[in-house]
Amino acid sequence: MAIEVIQPDVFLLGLRIQEPVTTITDLFVSAANFYGYYRIQKAGFTDNSRRFLKIYFLLMGFATALGGLLAHGFLYFFGDPWKIPGWFLSMIGIMFIERSAIEHSKNLVNKKTGSFFLKANLVELAIMMSLAAYTLDFRVVEFHSAYGVLGVVLAFHLYVFRKTRDIGSRWFLWGVVLLIIATFIFNYPIIIDPWFTHADFAHILMMIATFFFIQGGLHLGKLPADTQRTSEVLATSES
Template sequence: MQSDSGQPSIEVFDITIMEPMVTFTDLWITSVCVYAFYKLAKLDKKGKVHQYIRWYFLIMAIATFLGGILGHAFQYAVGLSWKLPGWLISMLAVMAIERASIMHAQPVINDKFGKFLEVANLVELLTFAVITFTTLNFFFIQVHSAYGLGLVVLPLHFLVYWRTRNEGSRIFFLTVIFATLAAFFYTSEIGIHKWFNHLDVAHTVMAISMYFFYRGALKLEILKPEDIKEDKGTFWDALKDGFKGSQKVKGHSDLK
């Protein structure tokens, strides 16, 4: 049985499994998310920011598990509409990491803007969920993820890093930049082989990204007033320091 992605099916104990490597790489993401959730739950950092991050990993684990099993391995048996559970649940995961980022950035953004982002967070979820449900088009999942990660998570964590040199935020914004490779490989359909196609490459990038989000969560600390630096340096200084991993702020040797 040939899938749309071109990856052949396999037979295991007379059970047909479509896109076996795509299924495996989806479950790879699931494994990383379960590991991250378990470790962070055990660490039990307090506050809603860390609570939402834990939910992000748990919800994404569920989404990618369902995506792998219903959306790929047994899609021939359940039908196209059964891709929806994984898709829609993944949107909840993106909402969770958006909400965590908004709450984390509250000390460095305007209160009204923060409230606006929280409302927009809910509105965009409902809007894209309805569109996806009615069209069964994965494109809108991509748009939702691009909006959530690219226009909310990345700029907010970069702003936090710029103002505080918070190491967790540095890892978060760099990870979002790296995660854009997944969209690139998916949309350009660049793969290595029929047994490791563009979906497998995109899933691998996502799995690596999940691990680094976990590393960022370990370093993410709730901001205190004394963390916010008036002499924050220029935008380009912060960007350069972010890629270098420097935690220096011009004029603030205490951060060396």
């Protein structure tokens, strides 16, 4: 369970901002995701895996911006129900990074397995979004993210990496490790200072993980020199 820490308010030109550092670090995560969208878009990839990844970056960029502003900085004005837009965007974003991982592995996994997970993540998303709206409990969002990141993204990229040593999948695995650490820090009292709380620390790790995911997206399908003999397998899946 997340620990409640009161970060002092600040006033900028008479405007009250709650949890100012948490708001700023959330906006850092947002900027990193928008940068990820820009990098993947600029690279000109046309495969479904990267297309879904771009959508993930875009949605998470908006989600974390709304989270920082509505759920932290100006929560006193908007109230708890306004947490929902950011939550929903992030939950849909997680669905797209799941689909990106599944698409990247489609030439290596059983077709029925891939199809099952593609359908399951839609059902799970609908259930979790309904629960989040009904309960206004962030733990529902965390559960959805844990399922998507650990049950799908980690599992599929680990499978691809073990089979092919794919450089992009390796970047994703390191990004997932950082997100696991960030989740632990967010939910337990690892507090450096009221001006830099566990939430702020977790946001910084999330930002770094986002840069790992960007590198993953840019390197999907690329293999180390000693495993080039398997390159045709992923080349087919990325076409």
